[in-house]
Amino acid sequence: MAQSIFITSAEGHSGKSTVALGVLDALSAATPKVGVFRAIARSTLERDYVLEMLLGHDGVDLAYEECVGVTYDDVRADPEAALATIVERYKAVQAQCDAVVIVGSDYTDVGSPAELAFNARIAANLGAPVVLVLGGRAAQGQPEQLGSSIPRTAAEMGQIASLALAELAHGRAELFAVVANRADPEQMDATVSAINQAIGASAFGRSEAVPIWTIPEDRILVSPSMRGVQRAVEGELLSGDPTLLTREALGVVVAGMSMVNVLPRLFDGAVVVIPADRTEVLLAALLANASGTFPSLAGIVLNGGFEVPEPVMQLLDGLGSSLPIITTDYGTYETTLRIMSTRGRLAADSRSRYDTALALFEQNVDTEELRRAFGLAEATVVTPLMFEFQLIERARSQRRKIVLPEGSDDRVLRAAATVLKRDIADLVILGEPIEVRARALELGLDLKGAEILSPFDAVYVHKFAEEYAKLRAHKGMTVERAADTVTDVSYFGTLMVHLGLADGMVSGAAHTTAHTIRPAFEIIKTKPGVSVVSSVFLMALADRVLVYGDCAVIPDPTSGQLADIAISSAATASQFGIDVRVAMLSYSTGESGTGADVEKVREATALVRERQPELLVEGPIQYDAAADAAVAAAKMPTSQVAGRATVFIFPDLNTGNNTYKAVQRSAGAVAMGPVLQGLNKPINDLSRGALVSDIVNTIAITAIQAQEVSPT
Template identity: 35%
Template sequence: MLRASLSRSRRGIGRTFKDGNRNTRIVLNGCQSFDESISVREAHTSGLYVHHTIAEEEGRDFASAAVTVGLINALTRSKSGVGFFRPIENTGVQVYRSQLIKDVFKLKEDVGLMQGVSQIRAFELLTHDRLDELLEEVYQAYSSYKANHDLVVVEGTHLKGVGHDTLSLNAKVASTLGVPALLVTDAGLILRKGVGTFSNLNGGDWKKDVVDNAKLSDVGFKHENVDIVGALVHGIPNTDNYESLLELFKARKLSLMGAIPQDHVLQSVELCWHGQIQVQDLVKILNAELLVGAEESNLSKKVTKYIVATSQLDDLLAHLQKGGDSSVVITTGDRADIILGLISLKQLNQGSSIAALVLAGEPISPEVGQLLKMQSLSSSVPILSSRLSAFDTTAVLASLEGGIGSLTVQKFEHAKDLFDKHIQANVISNAVLQDYVVSANPISFQNSIFSCAKEHKQVIVLPEGEESRTIQAAAAVLERGLCDLVLLGNHQTISKTAEHHNVDISSARVIDPLSSQLDTYVDYFYESRKHKGLTKEQARKTLMEDPNYLGTCMVAMGEVDGMVSGAVHTTADTVRPALQIIKMEPGIKVVSSVFFMCLPHTILAYGDCAINPNPTSEELATIAISSADTAAAFGISPYVAMLSYATGDSNKGPLIDKVADATAIAKSQRPDLLIEGPYQYDAAVNPDIASRKVKGSNIKVAGKANVLIFPDLNASNIAYKAVQQSTGAVAVGPVLQGLRKPVNDLSRGCTVEDIVVTIAVTAVQAIYRKEKAVAKDATVLSAA
């Protein structure tokens, strides 16, 4: 019975679960997309999160774009296959950053793949308190994108209108993606407008403000267990300020990778887009409709000046007659006098200083519309219709000074040179490419389970095929491509329920125990239980009346790979047929269970928290071995600690003796496993406490345990629920273990998502068992 699905966790979902001491693996064994099945200490990070510590000004994001360009260029020299990804894409009037990077570095992928979710979608989820769903959607998009890249630069976002700083959101995203962060601060923005969290506190001292903003982000990201590669600053007045800035960063224990000075080339309007702003750029920037003047000669006209026409035509003509400028005139859609006057000037060849006319805000009057239809495309001034108000249109165009666009070749090359000259690019590259502890969290853990199930698709039988939640879960599993499914039940009932919930299960195989030919299953069941007095008639009756027995026979016969039940049946109803027909693995004394506890710093396995009330020493040893194998199946290199109320020989008593005996038995049966005990919980998981409590030269588990075996069900069930409720940890399980083939039990209060996760978990168990069988056969052949 799956107690808590990953997607429903509200607390801690975005935290990074890192483990600097344990060998928690980042992959599920056997899954091709996770072939780098190695210890986390040996794994390279797959990305770098670029966090801008101060929100960029709308339309003036050229400075941050220049930094991103320089960074990607520097990383490309050290690593091939560098990509770019934005978790939340800003959807303002400016050119998308993703499109810009795609054009500059000639990336082949579609720009849509370089973005996680839109700002609109992010707002929708955040305002409905669905942060976990936002993080999961971003993670899924990032995982798909990074599969085709060796390294991904992930650029954070500042959501406009959120009402508070989005530092926490960016930190949670970086934590979820499992990547370190680079902190970037715009000193030029602080100098221009005194922008910055600490500006007033620091009395206008821009250097302190820069450092304090970076430190605030450093604290926020570290709170989410995100490693910080370092910090860099851009837009400082001159390089003479660098040494004093460096000292301030050192005092705050932050690594400064360099500082880029203010630069007139990046800020110059002459080098914007095609060497200078053109009319065609305005169309893109304003997302405007081009009403008149679509010829290339019109669109390529350069722009040097903007004029807002709010007064009379003669005032406008006075401005235009000054000459020497190529002006864009901004007015509203109801000013027929302005429109007609400018068209007339153009037709009289006296409007050479007019580059374009922008009609903003107000709807175009029918009279003006008719007037525009009469114009010749070749002889008229280009006329654009902007959806923004006249004020907003003017503000956007005024902010274009120093803008950086997709064809600004000069600016891009200059940005690369500036970065290389002033930033320790090799230090950043080495920091990014060094060994990091790869993060694990509920989202990534679930994603790895789903990815493995999808890659090695198994067949899972669902005996409760007529049950509403089971049918909805089956549809979700089939849609995601996680498994192939067999549903047991009446065809018509299943079809009607699926239709009622508007879900598609047409690709599932349906077997009706009451109308299908069951002879093969009856024979198998009879042969397996005739020594217990079972007759064929009883076997047939049981299979027709109890779908759990039929499903279990299908698993035992190899027709399907695993079974999930329990939405309407008790645990005993689910497990009993498995014990009778599938039976336990050789050498295994009892069926047991394990919970995967997704904690803020690691993922641990707790066993046994659901099945055995008071196991003997022999049974406890079996639970330890089974739990270690289950952990390995889910990508965790097991470090097994046998828990007690005393560590080592510090105390005596029958309860401690039971654990000590169980430890000795488990070690003798599986010398290949790392199993130690008796340990108190703190000595098992805390290295500092372990160093004081545990003595010996050959100690490998103390302080590093990730599989915790409790002495009885009383202790284990209390412990897992206490941790779950007190920390907000996600508990995945119980996962049944010890059977020859996987069968898992649901809670009768389970949700649709619980069933989906349990089906995927069962599939992963099946995959792992098949791999073990193949490895065993290979060993036998090798020995022969």
């Protein structure tokens, strides 16, 4: 029977979707099958964006239709029948999951105690304890700032808590925790105290304390995206990069004046409303945005329905600006009013907003306490999502500085923003600082915590050239020639790691494997006792994590190299918390086969046992005998590895590369890597098709490797 938790609020716009996402993420890190359920949706005609966002979370495998209880119309027509339907539909979801996050109604009409009372009845009937979300903001604040509002005092928060708790108690709901969301940062302690007093005076007052968490406001979460602005004004994208519509609009500049008076009023993240017949102001805004000396805009809205003249369109095409320009038929007043009335939506298509929500939750809510209070038993399986969470937690525990040489790649910048937002590692990004920061602003990314460094910086080039010339003196390298070499980003980044200016490097999104690792061979070199640099993939299957090596570096290893690969792979597996049982793979198991390929594996296995007698290793062994307990029982019944192997060593690159890709595609495994091993310091390669999540995982892996090199 799945455990469940019900997230509700006493009013609209409390930000409970942020809390729901955070709770879902925290539970997903501890149990394999987490589901979501939306008790009351707005309608059947329009899909619920909060539910879609939660269903998009990694590890949630449910269809939208089965996760909706009823609509508001159903509740108004017959509350008792609606409640029965909610219970029935929830039970179907519950049967498929270990834990379920239930999200209450959204207060689409005027909020009233009656709506919270109905949410309390739902929670009681589902047997789900309630997380009560209290909104820390009230009426609108400064009109030019989108999403701005007035913070509530601690006393006001206590009053709201008292009213809400009374309704929950009347509905016989169980209180799990209270979250004061968008709380005033200057009144955090006072807010907790006021809410605690309200709990003590309510029917929920008890000897054990109810957890109370406060989450401060972040403007990114309450400001609309440019896509939201486009929807609000019913506009069309005239020009610009559609991918930049995910950027948040932090405020409005109404450009109903001359160009010289508009320019001083621009600010970062502004959406500029310009009458479509004021083309000189349009061009001035575009040039200002491109200049690098004015703030970076979120977008432009041309209002009034006037057609942009053809010569101006030609000029726009010639400028090649990526800034979104939206056209609408509404007048200036109506356009501005619609934009100001637009609220930010927490949706999966805005990675910046998604990361911000998770980071806020992680930084302000004790997720360990949440899981402990929820009573989740320790899982016996490890899902890909659980393993990724463990990686991030390990990396975060002892932050390391990782250099990213490919600052011109948008995927790298997006991954960097995620890493910084979630405190996974410190970063150095290589590239021209003005260009990197300008592109990050265009993408709506916050890279303030990163060091951005030009590979042509004269001070570093001189220092690195001298070091590289010294390292390669035996090859006839001179300082003059070295000065040209070290401006290559892979050499520059590797030398940073070599000299201790960074703890590790992740590259390869825009470069070949050879380009990434050649400098490491020349500069970082191999660990003592290791003759070769090799690689593994961490293969996260549905219920466990395996290690595959070598799948990326050595085409046809000798028996000695194969032994090195096995020993290095075992060490890597241990480093990432995997119980080590090594299978030396071949087309033959035990003593049954002969031939040069089998003998190579047999010799390699003997070398591993000689060099690491405590290591559990078996070989030669076929994959089925290594992975399947039934086959192992028939072929190698006394083996401690057969049927239980966790580290699979392939006889050559052809076999290893094809096998990992076959398992990745056919079994839906998450392949993390290649993780390079055998180097004195961590350098890791990316696939040129790497996704942002792949880059984030590889940065976390590299940071963990760096912890082993230089523990603190």
